[in-house]
Amino acid sequence: MRAFTKVCAAAGLALAATGLAPVATAATVQAPSPAADGCVPGSDGYGGELPCEVDVTVVTPVCDNDVPRLRYAVTPVGTDRTTVTIAFVNPGGADVVYADQPLSGTVLWPGAVVDAAGTGVDWPGWRLEDGTWVAGDEFDWVRPSVEVSFQVNPSASAVVAYPPSSPVCLTAPPRSDVLAAGPDAPAAAPAAVAGERAEVLSATGSSAGPLALVASGLVLAGAGGVLAARRRRA
Numbered sequence: 001m002r003a004f005t006k007v008c009a010a011a012g013l014a015l016a017a018t019g020l021a022p023v024a025t026a027a028t029v030q031a032p033s034p035a036a037d038g039c040v041p042g043s044d045g046y047g048g049e050l051p052c053e054v055d056v057t058v059v060t061p062v063c064d065n066d067v068p069r070l071r072y073a074v075t076p077v078g079t080d081r082t083t084v085t086i087a088f089v090n091p092g093g094a095d096v097v098y099a100d101q102p103l104s105g106t107v108l109w110p111g112a113v114v115d116a117a118g119t120g121v122d123w124p125g126w127r128l129e130d131g132t133w134v135a136g137d138e139f140d141w142v143r144p145s146v147e148v149s150f151q152v153n154p155s156a157s158a159v160v161a162y163p164p165s166s167p168v169c170l171t172a173p174p175r176s177d178v179l180a181a182g183p184d185a186p187a188a189a190p191a192a193v194a195g196e197r198a199e200v201l202s203a204t205g206s207s208a209g210p211l212a213l214v215a216s217g218l219v220l221a222g223a224g225g226v227l228a229a230r231r232r233r234a
Contacts, residue, residue: 075103
């Protein structure tokens with residue numbers, strides 16, 4: 001027995017001398033390493049790795065006080081991050097990015113302008129010339145729909161329709177103030193009911209149009225229309 005112990009000790013010294021580490025046993029458990037973007041994949045309880053993903057549970061265009069906005073809610077999986085970066089994707093130039101937003105809330109539609117009271121005074125797809133609204137500006141690309149990316153870890157995206165005007169909430173200049181334009185010009189707002197301005201949701205006869213879809217195979221049905229969220233693994 002003493003001789004066997006000496007042999008084992010000698011073998012251990014030989015491993016140390018060669019710089020080789022002992023092989024880990026089956027009981028050794030290594031914690032998952034976070035990916036470069038901070039995602040730590042979870043487990044399904046059977047040893048299978050769960051993907052890192054973000055679920056878009058709400059994505060609804062709304063009109064609020066004559067201001068077009070996007071209402072959203074996302075649920076990340078595989079990360080403890082509590083913020084999302086929202087990007088309106090410009091196919092021909094720079095994206096409009098809202099960084100470090102809460103996981104649910106609303107953001108201003110690109111090209112919309114509000115005054116000090118929070119009322120909409122300018123809208124994407126229109127420009128004011130000599131007191132008259134004329135079709136066309138640098139935000140034409142956000143109408144009639146635009147791709148929106150929600151980046152947490154990893155990201156998901158959807159194509160969302162611009163919210164049309166209604167008699168109680170404008171997302172374009174009133175018809176009375178608009179210069180006649182070509183057939184491709186965005187629609188002007190109908191005549192508004194005096195004194196009435198309200199938030200209008202797609203569930204109530206809404207300012208929010210149907211949502212175009214980005215493929216992923218998962219379809220979410222909700223008050224704002226139908227959304228196909230694209231999930232992407234970290």
